[in-house]
Amino acid sequence: MDYKNCELYKIKRKRDLYALLHTDENKVNDALYKYKVCIKDGKRLLEKPCEELKKIQRNMLYKLYQLNFPNYVFSGIKGKSAFDNAIYHINCRYMLKLDMSKFFPNIIEIKCMNFLNIN
Numbered sequence: 001m002d003y004k005n006c007e008l009y010k011i012k013r014k015r016d017l018y019a020l021l022h023t024d025e026n027k028v029n030d031a032l033y034k035y036k037v038c039i040k041d042g043k044r045l046l047e048k049p050c051e052e053l054k055k056i057q058r059n060m061l062y063k064l065y066q067l068n069f070p071n072y073v074f075s076g077i078k079g080k081s082a083f084d085n086a087i088y089h090i091n092c093r094y095m096l097k098l099d100m101s102k103f104f105p106n107i108i109e110i111k112c113m114n115f116l117n118i119n
Helices: 012-021 025-033 053-065 082-088 111-115
Strands: 037-042 044-050
Touching: 012 025
Parallel strands: none
Antiparallel strands: 037 044
16 A cells, blocks of 8 residues: 555654644543543443534544555445455454444554654
8 A cells, every 4th residue: 555645654753734624722621531521322332522523523524534554455435345345355364353342442652653653
């Protein structure tokens, strides 16, 4: 996969990331820490992001769509579905099913910054 097509690849500083995502540090801090709304549906805890966080996530998604994904990537790709994924793997001998418990709450800022190579 060629990451160089994505604007996020070139980011080296937090302030550049904020500018690229059309936000600033104060809005990010407010979105992530002050306005988290949680509800319980009886089975698992759902976390509903505030509007500012949705905007930031949407802007980041548009930047990630600049990447050319390999044909074996299905999740989160427009025009691809779980059914397409099943068809792709129809002749495989093994299947591994995972349920990542508390996946999103465990993604912390430092991990994202390290992934993006931002200081």
